Amino acid sequence: MIRRVPPTEPFEVERHLSKNEALHGIHPDDTYLKPGRIPHIWCPGCGLGVVLNAYIQALKAREIPQDRASVISGIGCTGRAAGYLNMDTYHTTHGRAIPFATGLSLIRPELSVTVLSGDGDLFAIGGNHLIHAARRNVNVKVICVNNFNYGMTGGQSAPTTPLEARTSTTPYGNVEHPFNLVSLAAASGAVYVARWTAFHARFLVESISEAFMKPGFTFIEVITPCPTGYNRPNKLGAGLDMMKLFREKSEIHHGLDPNEAELDLKRRIVVGKFVDLEKPTFADGYEKLMNGDPKRA
Amino acid sequence: MNNGAVLTGEHFLNGDVACAEGALAAGCNFFAGYPITPATEVAERMSRRLPKTGGIYIQMEDEIASMAAILGASWGGAKAMTSTSGPGFSLMMENIGLGMMTETPCVLVNIMRAGPSTGLPTLVGQADVMQARWGSHGDYGVIAISPASVQEMFDLTIEAFNLSEQYRQPVFILSDEVVGHMYEKLVIPPAERIHRIERRKPEKRPDEYVPFMGEEDLVPPMACAGEGYRVHVTGLTHDEMGYPHMFHTTQERLVRRLVDKIRLNADKIIRLESDFMEDAKVVVIAYGCVSRSAREAVERARSKGLKVGMLRLITVWPFPTKKLRELAGRVETFIIPEINYGQVAYEVERCAGDRAEIVQVGIMGGTVHSPEDIYDVIEEFAQ
Amino acid sequence: MRFWRLPLDAKKYSIPVGELHIIDDRCKGCGYCIEFCPNGVLVLSKKFNVKGYHPPEPLPGKEMECVNCNLCQVICPEFAIYSTLKFSKELSEEDIERYNELVRQRRKDFHE
Numbered sequence: 001m002i003r004r005v006p007p008t009e010p011f012e013v014e015r016h017l018s019k020n021e022a023l024h025g026i027h028p029d030d031t032y033l034k035p036g037r038i039p040h041i042w043c044p045g046c047g048l049g050v051v052l053n054a055y056i057q058a059l060k061a062r063e064i065p066q067d068r069a070s071v072i073s074g075i076g077c078t079g080r081a082a083g084y085l086n087m088d089t090y091h092t093t094h095g096r097a098i099p100f101a102t103g104l105s106l107i108r109p110e111l112s113v114t115v116l117s118g119d120g121d122l123f124a125i126g127g128n129h130l131i132h133a134a135r136r137n138v139n140v141k142v143i144c145v146n147n148f149n150y151g152m153t154g155g156q157s158a159p160t161t162p163l164e165a166r167t168s169t170t171p172y173g174n175v176e177h178p179f180n181l182v183s184l185a186a187a188s189g190a191v192y193v194a195r196w197t198a199f200h201a202r203f204l205v206e207s208i209s210e211a212f213m214k215p216g217f218t219f220i221e222v223i224t225p226c227p228t229g230y231n232r233p234n235k236l237g238a239g240l241d242m243m244k245l246f247r248e249k250s251e252i253h254h255g256l257d258p259n260e261a262e263l264d265l266k267r268r269i270v271v272g273k274f275v276d277l278e279k280p281t282f283a284d285g286y287e288k289l290m291n292g293d294p295k296r297a
Numbered sequence: 298m299n300n301g302a303v304l305t306g307e308h309f310l311n312g313d314v315a316c317a318e319g320a321l322a323a324g325c326n327f328f329a330g331y332p333i334t335p336a337t338e339v340a341e342r343m344s345r346r347l348p349k350t351g352g353i354y355i356q357m358e359d360e361i362a363s364m365a366a367i368l369g370a371s372w373g374g375a376k377a378m379t380s381t382s383g384p385g386f387s388l389m390m391e392n393i394g395l396g397m398m399t400e401t402p403c404v405l406v407n408i409m410r411a412g413p414s415t416g417l418p419t420l421v422g423q424a425d426v427m428q429a430r431w432g433s434h435g436d437y438g439v440i441a442i443s444p445a446s447v448q449e450m451f452d453l454t455i456e457a458f459n460l461s462e463q464y465r466q467p468v469f470i471l472s473d474e475v476v477g478h479m480y481e482k483l484v485i486p487p488a489e490r491i492h493r494i495e496r497r498k499p500e501k502r503p504d505e506y507v508p509f510m511g512e513e514d515l516v517p518p519m520a521c522a523g524e525g526y527r528v529h530v531t532g533l534t535h536d537e538m539g540y541p542h543m544f545h546t547t548q549e550r551l552v553r554r555l556v557d558k559i560r561l562n563a564d565k566i567i568r569l570e571s572d573f574m575e576d577a578k579v580v581v582i583a584y585g586c587v588s589r590s591a592r593e594a595v596e597r598a599r600s601k602g603l604k605v606g607m608l609r610l611i612t613v614w615p616f617p618t619k620k621l622r623e624l625a626g627r628v629e630t631f632i633i634p635e636i637n638y639g640q641v642a643y644e645v646e647r648c649a650g651d652r653a654e655i656v657q658v659g660i661m662g663g664t665v666h667s668p669e670d671i672y673d674v675i676e677e678f679a680q
Numbered sequence: 681m682r683f684w685r686l687p688l689d690a691k692k693y694s695i696p697v698g699e700l701h702i703i704d705d706r707c708k709g710c711g712y713c714i715e716f717c718p719n720g721v722l723v724l725s726k727k728f729n730v731k732g733y734h735p736p737e738p739l740p741g742k743e744m745e746c747v748n749c750n751l752c753q754v755i756c757p758e759f760a761i762y763s764t765l766k767f768s769k770e771l772s773e774e775d776i777e778r779y780n781e782l783v784r785q786r787r788k789d790f791h792e
Contacts, residue, residue: 027701027760050756090372096362099329129358198755199716
């Protein structure tokens with residue numbers, strides 16, 4: 001019989017319950033943040049904080065109570081976003097945030113369910129889930145943070161890494177063509193598709209709050225600087241330099257065919273709202289079938 | 298709970314369909330799945346029944362997504378289930394780990410077929426027993442139930458839901474193709490006679506609630522989405538508040554509790570059926586479809602005066618270690634017929650190998666032992 | 681458009697004056713607020729915070745030029761800065777002059 005030596009250190013509940021960091025509550029948005037969780041783990045100059053901020057501003061704009069919102073994320077730098085929000089948040093497995101959100105949103109249709117995750121999580125390991133959730137038109141709001149690489153693991157190439165770009169696993173330059181995320185989401189059936197950069201903070205807030213009001217599968221791509229993982233090997237400078245690049249190269253083209261929405265850091269970054277259409281959601285169809293012709297039951 | 302979901306009365310159904318009916322009777326209101334032989338009938342029945350009983354049925358793009366979806370639904374307050382077979386079970390391993398780590402109640406039905414890989418899709422196997430125990434990476438406790446009849450497919454599915462709610466974790470139904478496709482009489486009791494265990498909810502206020510602090514039985518009460526508790530749930534090692542904490546002492550407390558909540562409650566969970574044990578020198582240990590042949594063989598041996606006992610594992614996991622050690626002192630031989638190359642036999646060897654002879658009667662899949670196959674071995678060792 | 685005098689309905693409009701709140705110890709010194717402040721109110725300070733970064737501070741003499749637009753709050757990745765309305769001031773000849781100067785500058789930039 002195996003003898004197991006028991007652990008020694010108990011958990012001090014009292015200390016943790018009262019662990020309201022001294023700085024908590026001094027910023028007006030702190031009510032949306034979990035006490036004691038800020039500062040977040042993201043690098044200086046990272047755009048993820050801007051996206052998290054925009055999500056909060058959009059919640060405020062739509063006056064969605066915290067207890068009626070839920071954020072689900074996958075794995076990676078963006079995956080950590082969920083853990084900072086003071087609401088019901090789920091940090092799931094790599095790539096599986098969307099199917100998890102599908103389950104939650106179908107059983108609790110009154111909740112505003114948002115998936116906040118990265119390009120690698122949503123389009124590499126989770127690519128299949130994304131296209132199918134878009135096809136089904138489940139009521140899930142996807143915010144995809146695209147920083148052109150896998151940041152958490154140290155800057156490897158991603159499905160969004162531009163051709164010839166250098167990452168820690170493409171030291172001689174990337175030979176793969178990147179996905180155009182907005183085009184892929186639109187082709188899969190998303191009812192709302194937009195692209196912004198972290199520089200377009202106000203547009204982003206507006207776009208997220210528009211998506212909140214849109215039943216069905218919405219997709220917003222946010223291009224962000226990754227000063228540590230992507231900028232360094234590609235000599236793009238600090239996060240701020242990347243933001244300036246966004247300012248310089250961005251063109252707003254609302255309603256443009258997403259296939260034409262170019263994303264080339266050297267030429268131009270086309271941003272804007274590309275798709276906004278009406279289509280019955282999965283829940284709409286399902287409700288009809290629940291109350292449908294009893295003869296067919 | 299929707300009592301209209303219970304089809305009270307006598308039916309003639311197969312095991313897969315009985316399993317679906319059992320789930321509905323237990324209060325299941327969410328099913329996500331992906332077609333796979335020989336488990337598809339569970340999904341088909343659910344797709345027909347759930348929309349009419351106020352539940353949600355969704356066919357996902359693969360088994361990875363199915364498992365993720367039921368975890369999401371469970372955190373939304375649903376009683377959720379999925380069904381699959383070997384290849385799908387392999388794909389689900391990742392999110393089974395998430396379910397274990399985040400302590401999410403749900404039921405996963407594995408109608409075992411013969412593997413490895415695609416193997417024999419339409420024919421029986423029992424080789425997923427160890428995968429059910431150790432399949433996902435890391436340490437955690439497992440509950441797996443193995444029904445042997447259509448009636449048990451119904452009854453034990455209810456039991457699986459109850460155990461998953463009570464111990465807050467995914468519970469496996471480890472059935473097999475033969476039981477899944479077998480047609481038998483099924484009696485469904487009136488709704489009010491079905492025993493259901495509901496999810497334990499926090500009684501504390503949100504500011505006092507510690508979401509991952511186990512109670513006396515090491516199981517924490519569960520606050521679902523939208524209930525005002527604002528819980529952060531993560532597959533990362535987390536402290537009792539639910540926050541990621543990358544430190545060995547936190548890992549120590551968490552993982553020990555995850556394993557111990559099953560290990561220390563094992564006596565309450567384990568269900569066995571033992572017969573003719575008083576004077577038995579030889580004991581046949583079987584589960585699932587094989588137990589039906591085994592029983593026939595044991596009864597025949599008894600009628601010929603052989604001192605043979607029969608032990609059927611209704612719960613394969615947690616393993617009845619205590620019971621086996623106890624028997625090992627007086628039983629000379631354990632005979633384990635199973636449709637694999639020795640999986641439960643390994644466990645028996647672990648518990649009793651030093652004091653008794655362990656005989657595994659293995660079939661690699663595709664068919665069930667006939668009673669004669671087992672009887673012949675009994676005769677050889679019980680003389 | 682340029683104004684050639686204080687408009688007659690100037691009294692109907694006012695300029696908000698914001699008060700900046702900077703939580704020094706949350707700042708990671710990314711410089712977003714400094715770069716993107718539409719009125720160029722902020723500058724990197726010389727002081728260090730607990731993490732060793734230089735937080736922003738209002739440029740001496742420009743404190744009153746914050747118009748409480750809150751862009752710094754929206755673009756700050758660290759929840760380290762925000763502004764509140766201090767008061768609203770009436771439009772003056774000076775404001776019009778400054779506005780005209782801005783328009784002149786923009787035109788010049790555009791043509792260059």
